[in-house]
Amino acid sequence: MSQDLLKIRNVSKVFSLPKGGELTAVDDVSFTVEKGSICVLLGPSGSGKSTILRMVAGLESRTEGAVLLNDTPIEGPGRERGMVFQAYSSFDWMSVGKNVEFGMKINGVPADERRARAERFIGLVGLSKFIDTYPSRLSGGMRQRVAIARTLANEPEVLLMDEPFGALDAETRWQMQELMIDVAEASGTTMIIVTHDIEEAIFLADKIVFLSSHPGRVKEEITPLFKPGRLRNKEDVIALPGYSELERKIMRMMREEGHK
Numbered sequence: 001m002s003q004d005l006l007k008i009r010n011v012s013k014v015f016s017l018p019k020g021g022e023l024t025a026v027d028d029v030s031f032t033v034e035k036g037s038i039c040v041l042l043g044p045s046g047s048g049k050s051t052i053l054r055m056v057a058g059l060e061s062r063t064e065g066a067v068l069l070n071d072t073p074i075e076g077p078g079r080e081r082g083m084v085f086q087a088y089s090s091f092d093w094m095s096v097g098k099n100v101e102f103g104m105k106i107n108g109v110p111a112d113e114r115r116a117r118a119e120r121f122i123g124l125v126g127l128s129k130f131i132d133t134y135p136s137r138l139s140g141g142m143r144q145r146v147a148i149a150r151t152l153a154n155e156p157e158v159l160l161m162d163e164p165f166g167a168l169d170a171e172t173r174w175q176m177q178e179l180m181i182d183v184a185e186a187s188g189t190t191m192i193i194v195t196h197d198i199e200e201a202i203f204l205a206d207k208i209v210f211l212s213s214h215p216g217r218v219k220e221e222i223t224p225l226f227k228p229g230r231l232r233n234k235e236d237v238i239a240l241p242g243y244s245e246l247e248r249k250i251m252r253m254m255r256e257e258g259h260k
């Protein structure tokens with residue numbers, strides 16, 4: 001049986017422009033995402049990363065092709081796919097615990113289970129001490145962790161993240177990256193992460209899908225192979241043999257795309 005949870009098959013997206021004409025944002029893109037893995041969509045601005053993620057989320061229609069989750073076509077949003085956006089969005093009038101419980105409440109999860117799951121996922125993102133705190137009292141990174149815990153608490157099969165750490169300072173950013181590796185391992189959640197940060201991509205990904213721009217096409221699939229052994233600290237990972245060569249290679253690819 002295939003281990004691929006998600007199959008993106010020959011997907012294209014053509015936007016009709018308001019002033020007439022069309023723009024092919026995504027052109028015949030195919031890739032698969034293995035269950036429990038982290039797939040990173042990397043590429044220059046305008047390579048269709050967000051559009052692909054939104055099609056997987058069911059928030060954007062496809063012009064052609066298919067997206068299959070467990071071999072079932074995706075035709076709209078669904079609970080088995082949870083999305084975390086760049087701007088950390090939380091309800092400031094509710095405690096961290098209530099924020100995380102909110103989605104489950106909407107989904108009809110009983111109160112006891114809600115509380116238990118909220119505690120588990122708040123613990124997983126390292127915020128147990130802040131369960132009764134209001135988000136306005138937390139830093140940007142902590143609020144983004146609340147958003148991640150809230151999405152994970154709905155127990156999606158796939159977590160979709162669009163530039164999730166883009167608004168964070170450098171130190172918080174790499175702490176969040178380390179956290180995501182722990183979360184992926186502890187929860188078994190499959191993840192697709194959009195970024196244009198090369199280092200972030202290499203650090204997080206089991207598979208990088210590198211996209212070219214205008215139109216967005218798969219230029220190369222890269223398997224970084226730095227995760228087996230699961231080194232926790234980023235400074236140890238970037239010192240591994242082959243890491244800087246891969247970073248250089250991808251920087252060149254990025255530059256080529258930028259000059260097109």
Ligand SMILES: Nc1ncnc2c1ncn2[C@@H]1O[C@H](COP(=O)(O)OP(=O)(O)OP(=O)(O)O)[C@@H](O)[C@H]1O
Binds near residue numbers: 016025043049
């Ligand atoms: N609703 C829309 N209508 C028209 N064009 C769009 C729409 N959404 C995206 N596009 C265009 O499609 C292309 C791909 O956009 P997309 O946001 O998916 O790229 P991206 O790789 O995520 O870029 P970035 O890294 O800058 O976020 C771009 O040229 C963009 O202008």
